[in-house]
C-alpha cells in the first residue's frame with residue numbers, strides 16, 4: 001500500500017523547467033497564441049523570476065501564469081505542482097502546509113484554487129447516455145463549547161444529487177455530486193418535495209440537452225444500496241469525515257467536485273488532467289472564495305443569530 005510510506009519520500013522535486021513546460025503545454029495545447037493578436041511566434045524574456053513571453057508581431061507581453069489558476073500567486077511554481085501532485089491523495093490544507101512548507105492559509109487557498117479549476121472543468125461536461133440518479137442528504141454532528149458546556153450540534157442536512165453516466169454493466173463512466181439548497185424548514189414532510197426540486201435542478205444544469213433523462217434510473221436512498229453510486233457516495237462521506245471532520249455548506253460543493261475528480265481518474269492521468277484544468281481556468285480570489293456560498297441560499301432567518309442590539313453611546 002503506497003499510502004503507508006511517508007508522503008515526503010514520494011513527493012517529487014519538480015524542476016522549474018519541468019513546471020514551466022507543463023504549464024505552457026496546458027495553457028496553449030496547440031502552441032503559443034498571443035492573447036492580443038493571436039500570433040503564434042514569441043520571444044522568451046528570462047530575466048524575471050516568472051518567464052515573460054513577448055509576441056513577435058505586436059510586442060504584447062504576457063506571463064506564463066496569466067489567465068491560469070496560478071495567476072497572481074507568489075508561491076513558487078514547484079510548490080504549486082507539488083500541491084497538484086498531493087491532491088491525488090486528497091489531503092487537508094493542514095497536511096499540505098506541512099508537506100510543502102507554506103502557511104496554512106496559503107495551503108488552504110491553493111487547495112481551493114485547484115478545486116475551483118476542477119469545478120469549472122466539470123461544468124463543461126454534462127452527463128449523457130444512460131443515467132442513474134441518487135438523491136441523498138449530507139449532514140454531520142459536531143461538538144462546540146458554549147462557555148464550559150460541551151454541546152453537540154448537528155449541521156442542517158444538505159440535499160445532494162449523485163448522478164452518473166453508466167455503461168451497460170452499471171459501471172460509472174462519469175460522476176457528479178451536486179449540493180442543492182438547504183431545506184426551507186425542518187419539517188420532514190417538506191424534505192421529499194425539496195429533494196424532488198433538487199433533482200429537477202440537477203437535471204436542468206448537469207444533464208446534456210437531448211439526453212433521455214426521463215429514462216434515468218432513480219436509485220433508492222439508503223445505507224444498504226450496492227450500486228456503484230451508493231458505494232461512491234459512502235466513500236465521499238467517509239473522506240469528508242475522516243480527513244476534515246465534516247464540511248459545512250459553504251464549501252461542500254468544492255470538496256464534492258474534488259472527490260468526483262479523483263474517483264474518476266486513475267493516478268497516472270490525474271496529475272496531467274489537473275495541470276490542464278489549472279492552465280485553462282482563470283484564477284479565483286480569496287475574497288470571492290470566502291464570499292460565495294456555492295449556490296446555497298442564505299440560511300432562513302430562524303437559524304440566524306439574533307441581530308446585535310444597537311449600541312447607543314453618549
Ligand SMILES: [Zn+2]
Nearest residue numbers: 034037055058
Ligand atoms: Zn501579439
